[in-house]
Amino acid sequence: MSEPLVRRLAIIGVGLIGGSLARALRVAGGVGEIVGCGRDEGQLVRAVELGIIDRYSTDPAEAVGGADGVVIGTPVGAMESILEAIRPHLADGAIITDVGSTKGSVVAAAHRVFGSRCPPGFVPGHPIAGTERNGVEASFAELFQRRRVILTPLPESDAGATAAVRAMWEKTGAVVETMTPQHHDEVFAATSHLPHLLAYSLVNTLATLDEKVEIFRYAAGGFRDFTRIASSNPRMWHDISLANRDALLKVMDRFEGDLHQMRQAIEAGDGDYLLEVFTRAKEARDCFVDKAEE
Numbered sequence: 001m002s003e004p005l006v007r008r009l010a011i012i013g014v015g016l017i018g019g020s021l022a023r024a025l026r027v028a029g030g031v032g033e034i035v036g037c038g039r040d041e042g043q044l045v046r047a048v049e050l051g052i053i054d055r056y057s058t059d060p061a062e063a064v065g066g067a068d069g070v071v072i073g074t075p076v077g078a079m080e081s082i083l084e085a086i087r088p089h090l091a092d093g094a095i096i097t098d099v100g101s102t103k104g105s106v107v108a109a110a111h112r113v114f115g116s117r118c119p120p121g122f123v124p125g126h127p128i129a130g131t132e133r134n135g136v137e138a139s140f141a142e143l144f145q146r147r148r149v150i151l152t153p154l155p156e157s158d159a160g161a162t163a164a165v166r167a168m169w170e171k172t173g174a175v176v177e178t179m180t181p182q183h184h185d186e187v188f189a190a191t192s193h194l195p196h197l198l199a200y201s202l203v204n205t206l207a208t209l210d211e212k213v214e215i216f217r218y219a220a221g222g223f224r225d226f227t228r229i230a231s232s233n234p235r236m237w238h239d240i241s242l243a244n245r246d247a248l249l250k251v252m253d254r255f256e257g258d259l260h261q262m263r264q265a266i267e268a269g270d271g272d273y274l275l276e277v278f279t280r281a282k283e284a285r286d287c288f289v290d291k292a293e294e
């Protein structure tokens with residue numbers, strides 16, 4: 001029997017992502033005991049009932065005791081307080097990673113907690129997979145299969161720790177890539193964070209058009225497709241929007257400019273401009289978006 005990748009894995013925040021990671025590792029093997037931690041004891045009890053975790057604690061310090069692997073699966077706004085709570089209780093050589101949708105803010109939080117050099121076992125991460133649902137009962141083992149996971153190791157991250165976090169995600173069926181935290185935040189401001197803000201903003205505009213909110217009766221498949229992600233957890237996207245401020249503002253400014261140009265073209269009856277934009281966008285989506293999942 002080969003040694004498990006991780007003898008004891010502590011997952012702080014056993015929700016959609018943390019729960020799916022636990023389920024995937026259960027199926028794939030390679031992890032010994034899984035200890036859950038979180039603020040919502042009901043979720044943790046449910047996770048034990050579902051066989052996703054072996055046991056739980058509502059105290060992060062207790063949960064990480066003796067753990068050789070720690071995954072933080074909470075909203076990014078909670079990560080600093082959790083790192084602060086677990087810092088004195090981390091086992092020597094423990095691997096510490098997270099699943100947060102922003103990386104610069106998580107790294108900055110870690111430096112505020114650990115100082116100029118984070119532990120060599122600290123390797124931030126981000127699975128590019130999810131749904132609009134949240135909570136452990138929305139989790140499933142297949143979530144990460146053939147999806148990308150981005151690791152953003154720090155200069156002080158130990159190569160062995162980075163390899164261990166990579167191996168953990170590859171166990172789930174994910175394809176692992178590395179980026180700098182800054183590049184990560186720029187890329188996902190454009191491909192994930194802005195789309196969510198647009199979906200929320202569109203639905204909010206229509207919801208405030210008429211107080212009877214009757215207009216949604218006439219929304220068809222296009223609106224449903226475009227706005228699925230507006231059903232995502234508001235707290236999660238509150239945290240992401242504020243954490244990735246600079247990259248988001250930059251891409252929002254660009255988008256606002258492009259939308260203004262489209263408005264001007266409509267106002268001027270410039271159909272050629274509209275056709276140019278629509279054709280370029282269709283070609284890009286048809287060619288690149290579907291390939292992204294290969």
Ligand SMILES: NC(=O)c1ccc[n+]([C@@H]2O[C@H](COP(=O)([O-])OP(=O)(O)OC[C@H]3O[C@@H](n4cnc5c(N)ncnc54)[C@H](O)[C@@H]3O)[C@@H](O)[C@H]2O)c1
Pocket residue numbers: 012013014015016017018037038039040043073074075076078082099100101102126127128129130131132133134135136233236240
């Ligand atoms: N939902 C997605 O599509 C998706 C995809 C990739 C990454 N992420 C990232 O994963 C993280 C978790 O997202 P999720 O979708 O699993 O959310 P979720 O709401 O399903 O799970 C979050 C869990 O963290 C717990 N929690 C919240 N605050 C806490 C605290 N202060 N201390 C301890 N536990 C706390 C909650 O009780 C819950 O169990 C976020 O950082 C998010 O940016 C989400």
Ligand SMILES: O=C(O)C(=O)C[C@]1(C(=O)O)C=C[C@@H](O)C=C1
Pocket residue numbers: 100101127128129130131132133191192193229232
């Ligand atoms: O599929 C969805 O519902 C998601 O929103 C997942 C999604 C995204 O595609 O933007 C959302 C946040 C993450 O950090 C990564 C992926």
